[in-house]
Amino acid sequence: MLKLNKKISVFAAIAIAFATSAVAGEKDVKVKAPKVRAIDAATEYKVEKGVYAGIYKVNTQTSKIKKFGYGKKATPDEIKVNDIDVRYDWQGLPDGKGTPAKGEELYTKNCVMCHGEFGAGGKGYPVLAGGQGSLKNQLIDPSSGDEPPVKTIGSYWPYASTLFWYVKTGMPFPHPMSLTNDDVYSIVAYLLSLNDIQVGGEDLDDDTVLDKKKLMTVVMPNVNGFYPDVNAKNGAQNVKKFLSNGKNYGTPMVRCMKNCKPGKVIRIKHTLDEGIKPPLSEKRDLPKVKAGGAADNKYAKLFEANCKACHGNKAIAPVPGDKEAWAPRIKEGKDTLYKHALKGFQGMPPKGGTNLPDADIKGIVDYMVSKSK
């Protein structure tokens, strides 16, 4: 064994290390497992004599205190407003109703730009429909032409409650919590119909009304596709049992030390390194400062905050970057542009109606000109 023996010097130990290529002795070494496991199969640590896990000291006074009494009691209304989840047994599902037809309308307005027509996905956003029958696919060799599994609402999700909860509290992505419950019912109805999922044993037609009672009858096709069973009475114990045996997920509990057979060396064929931003670098140098970098940034921000309402719309005022619109103006010279900006010109009030110092107005003009050359 190569653990540094305190009795021999470090240099001697190094010499031994250089001379040895593998641990002598048995081929497989069993690793000691704990007698008691925590809920996740981990070693369970206790506080003993005021020390946690044999390392962290703890203030033992804390455990003797029965109550601290901080905060206030939550009111029923506070709980009602904030309790926004929908559990798999439908606890928390609000009242409401909608139709696939109305859902399609809402989908076209709020969802299609990311999730594609008919939930087909795109631009990296999740596919929402299809994929049934693909879950056993394993694309170990991309050159084989095999298809990977497609995990969608219809092919993968075990519960429709999650769909309602997800749309209600997480969508539309840029402004969640903006849909009414009826809107959510409609979008859910549309997405279920896209996945050919029946409600109460019947297909969802465009005008089928989906309400609370009907939604609660939906059983998803892949409801039995997950393990261990956590919904059982002591479900967490099922997870513990599963995790306690490494064989369940390909984790050995012995160390092979000699003549192991891990396989062949596989090198990178297709690298993804080019897509890394910013590009990789281990150089220790000074950062390159772009010409006018910091200043440019300042005036870009001032422009955004003070000028863009008009100068972001061609119909109202010349937009930075519009070379054609700016060319004749630039030709008049900076002094004229400064004067117009400071004193006002045609429809624009002095300083564009702001209280910015003259220097900032000039800086913004410079920024707009530099963007438009």
Next chain:
Amino acid sequence: MKQNTNNTTADRRGFLKNVAASVVAAGALVPAGLSAKDDPALMKEPEWGKKLGRPVDANLYGMPSPYEHNVQRRVHELLSSGDMYASVAMCPIQDLDGIITPNGLFFNRAHGGVAIVDPNEYRLIIHGLVEKPLVLTLDQLKRYPSESRIHFIECPANGSTGWRAPQFDTLQFIKGMMSQAEWTGVKLSTLLKDVGVKPTAKWVLAEGSDDSHMGRTIPIEKIMDDAMLVWAQNGEALRPEQGYPVRLLVPGWEGNLNVKWLKRLEFGDKPWHAKEETSKYTMLTPTGKAVQFFWPMEVNSVITSPCPDKPWTDLKKGDIVEIQGLAWSGEGTIKGVDISFDGGKNWTEANLKGLVLPKAWTRFSYIYKWDGKPIILSSRAYDDAGFVQPTITQEVSKMGVEGIYHRNAIVSWEVKANGEVHNVQVRDYKKEKEAIEKMQKGAKDA
């Protein structure tokens, strides 16, 4: 003595004068009058020694040296869900020393952007199967007796680009979806004394207040064991990227369960089946069935020096060099790390060094004399829960290649004769395919 000092100073001045003159005159690589053995960097007064430095009030919140600007988080379009709001910025673990990640470099995974929460408007609400539903302000929460613990947080998708084959040649993208900090907050078992959890409560929903309203279910056993509500990392307030002002800390468990911008805890008798424990964060296996509620991050390790980013190109044949890396387990404490020089055929024990803490990054080290020949370097950790880091083929033969999450197989580096280091995998595709096909067939027959 005084005489002696003066002489030395005089000699030095004269010498520097000569050097300065010769540098100007010659302009050559080795100026005249300077021996080739002299390091020019040492033969002149450096610029920063001849003028005042920055005033002490220049950066009242300090920044790293500008020369270290390349040490930063990095992103990749393929690791996002179409944008930079539901995405991840990877931690440059190749550039870290010790076991603590500076707050500005801590990996950043968000599902709806990084929320900037107003601490004055912050409230935590606790309800459900409890005697007294409770509302706490941030100040009230921080009144509870605090504890500090050092734990890693790792996204279970860390290393997921390697299921089929190696695709990145940088440690930052091979294992950078994790970081470690000293977290300070209150243990939930302490705080919940004010709530009174009913015996019927078996599960807790933790929910964030951000755009994604991230919800995850945690069993009561974990809540009462070592879970915490934390408000500080490495001595300062949580960064927005880590959930300012308060996040849940479930030591050793999937990063996603450590809910950021925490707003609500609901106690219930059943698990919830949130979007991130059904549609995502479940592992599809070759049988077509998926593993759910796989909470802990398994035993793992990686050699950080050398690595593709930190090669041995400056080493000569026969040089002595320290091989070191990180080992961690969400299921306990690292017991040991083995390393291999032949791609995992034969293994030898490395040494652990520094703090060896539960559910925490642990450094390992091995002093090696490199003979200049190509080697395949691998590390393999084991923990006090009895688990050993698997080979790629051991893991894939059970889990397949479509599980996305919880990939903790052995990482290997190819060190070439010129000292370059590249990411490689040592695996037996044939064996893996046979095992997968067998599982698929069994599932069909069943």
